Amino acid sequence: MKVLLGVTGSIAAYKALELAxxxxxxxxxxRFVLTRSALEFVTPLSCQTLSGYEVYVDQFVLTTGIKHLxxxxxxxxxxxxxxxxxxxxxxxxxxxxxLLSTSLLSCQKPVLxxxxxDEGMWDNPIVxxxxxxxxxxxxxxxxxxxxxxxxxxxxxxxxxxxxxxxKKIVSIIDKHRDLGGKKFLVTGGRTEEDIDPVRVVTxxxxxxxxxxxxxxxxxxGGTVKAxxxxxxxxxxxxxxITRVRTSAEMLDALxxxxxxxxxLIMAAAVGDYRPLDQSSIKIHDEKFELxxxxxxxxxxxxxxxxxxxxxxxFSLETSDQLARAQHKMxxxxxxxxxxxxxxxxxxxxxxxxxxxxxxxxxDLGDQTKWQIANRILDECILLMDSKxxx
Numbered sequence: 001m002k003v004l005l006g007v008t009g010s011i012a013a014y015k016a017l018e019l020a021x022x023x024x025x026x027x028x029x030x031r032f033v034l035t036r037s038a039l040e041f042v043t044p045l046s047c048q049t050l051s052g053y054e055v056y057v058d059q060f061v062l063t064t065g066i067k068h069l070x071x072x073x074x075x076x077x078x079x080x081x082x083x084x085x086x087x088x089x090x091x092x093x094x095x096x097x098x099l100l101s102t103s104l105l106s107c108q109k110p111v112l113x114x115x116x117x118d119e120g121m122w123d124n125p126i127v128x129x130x131x132x133x134x135x136x137x138x139x140x141x142x143x144x145x146x147x148x149x150x151x152x153x154x155x156x157x158x159x160x161x162x163x164x165x166x167k168k169i170v171s172i173i174d175k176h177r178d179l180g181g182k183k184f185l186v187t188g189g190r191t192e193e194d195i196d197p198v199r200v201v202t203x204x205x206x207x208x209x210x211x212x213x214x215x216x217x218x219x220x221g222g223t224v225k226a227x228x229x230x231x232x233x234x235x236x237x238x239x240x241i242t243r244v245r246t247s248a249e250m251l252d253a254l255x256x257x258x259x260x261x262x263x264l265i266m267a268a269a270v271g272d273y274r275p276l277d278q279s280s281i282k283i284h285d286e287k288f289e290l291x292x293x294x295x296x297x298x299x300x301x302x303x304x305x306x307x308x309x310x311x312x313x314f315s316l317e318t319s320d321q322l323a324r325a326q327h328k329m330x331x332x333x334x335x336x337x338x339x340x341x342x343x344x345x346x347x348x349x350x351x352x353x354x355x356x357x358x359x360x361x362x363d364l365g366d367q368t369k370w371q372i373a374n375r376i377l378d379e380c381i382l383l384m385d386s387k388x389x390x
Contacts, residue, residue: 001028001173004075006100007047009037010082011150012116012159017042019081019162020050026166031071032056033100035087059099068102076173078107081114081142082159085127088115091139092130110172112140114165119155142168142219145238161237164215167370171219176374177381179222184380185261186213187254189229191247193274195290196283205269206346207231209314212373213265214239220377225260227253229268232346247271247295254302263310263380266299303333310383312376315339321353322361329357336379338372354379 003023007016020030032047032055044055056067072078080087080100087100091113096102104111113134121127122144135141142165147158188210192200207228215236217224226241227250235241242257244250247270258264273292299313313334315325318341325339336356344350351366356379364375 001026001169002074002076003028003030003169004033004071004078004103005030005051006033006035006078006080006083006087006103007038007042008035008080008082008084008087008100009040010084010116010159011041012082013038013041015116015159015162016081017046017050019079019165020047022162022166023169024050026170029053031074033071033103035098035100037084037086056099059102068096068099068106072103072107072109075107075109077110077112077169078103079112079114079165079169080104081112081165082116083113084115085117085121085124085130088113088127088130088134092133110140112142112165112169112172114142114160115144115157116159117144117157118149118151119153119157122157140168140172147238158238163234164218164236164238167215168219170370171216171374174374176216176220177378179217179220179377179381181221181223182263182381182384183223183261184213184217184225185254185257185264186210186217186224186226187228187250187264187266187268187270188213188226189231190269191229191250191271192245193247193271193295194278195275196279196281198282201271201273201275201290201292202230203269203271204342204345206233207235208233208346208348209344209369209373210267211235212369213267213376214241216370216373216377220374222377225257227257227268229270247274247298251296251298251301254298258302258305258309261309262384263312264302265312265376265380267314268298269316270298271295297332299332299334306333308387310335310380310387312336312338312380316342316344318342322355325353325355325361329355335383336376338376356383 030051031053034057047055090101091104096105144157146156189207190205192202276291276293311334317324325337329337340352353363355361
């Protein structure tokens with residue numbers, strides 16, 4: 001993967017160095033194009049050290065090749081991160097007065113803008129118009145997120161997570177199908193049930209599968225809301241995530257948001273049991289017996305109001321995987337069930353199988369959870385297409 005990384009004059013320019021480092025770790029080649037304003041925030045030496053390549057600033061240099069042509073021919077994608085209002089305005093208006101803007105005009109490869117600016121500037125109607133022009137002409141964006149800005153204010157305009165940008169780049173290069181704004185509700189993590197004010201009954205789920213699903217939906221142009229219990233992984237910044245702890249809290253959140261979505265992906269490891277009695281004080285007995293009772297089956301409960309929505313569930317079993325998956329699919333009114341073993345817990349890769357209603361089981365083999373997430377989304381959008389045609 002060859003990434004031409006354009007950097008403009010934003011306080012977030014230093015994060016382009018983090019992005020380059022991430023891309024290099026993933027095996028990408030990175031070359032920098034800096035605007036004159038970017039030089040106020042990062043140095044060519046830093047960019048060259050990280051990329052291992054010459055850094056380009058000047059439009060007119062006495063070297064072989066016309067730089068705004070040869071660089072774009074070399075690259076698989078041109079990423080402008082951070083992108084200021086100035087470069088967005090130039091690109092939308094067809095202005096080419098430096099190396100980066102002329103590269104944008106001549107580039108025949110995918111182009112991704114990652115804007116970063118103050119909220120007032122991002123909300124300016126002229127900037128919004130320029131962004132709309134660019135999006136309508138096929139340019140891709142990772143929009144800024146809400147957070148602390150250089151002005152000291154909290155608002156939308158903050159540079160997104162470099163991890164999300166990296167995944168967006170991969171999604172574009174891999175030509176994943178756009179989700180067209182479809183609304184996805186994702187649950188993830190694990191629930192906890194209190195024994196006393198200190199101790200809980202829980203499981204070992206880390207929430208990584210849900211985190212990858214959230215990012216994959218976002219990167220592929222879907223709209224995502226997430227309901228996440230306790231998680232041992234980093235959740236993506238700037239996303240609409242509701243945090244819960246118990247099974248009852250997750251059910252309440254599901255009831256609030258289920259009517260909103262086109263597709264529910266139930267990746268959470270919801271505890272099957274909770275203590276029959278909960279102590280209001282910390283237990284100090286030398287011997288303690290714990291009686292458990294069944295929790296409400298969240299997926300079975302929520303799919304009573306399923307309608308035309310697509311529902312995806314997971315089945316983790318140590319034996320009789322296929323039979324259990326088929327039983328869960330019918331009992332919980334699922335369209336797709338993904339099943340695996342405890343070996344998937346906390347792992348970055350997993351060997352999973354998938355089954356759709358009235359279809360044979362398909363073994364996906366050993367894949368990263370990012371790959372699994374995208375395969376699930378591929379199947380979801382196919383089901384949405386088939387329902388739309390009926």
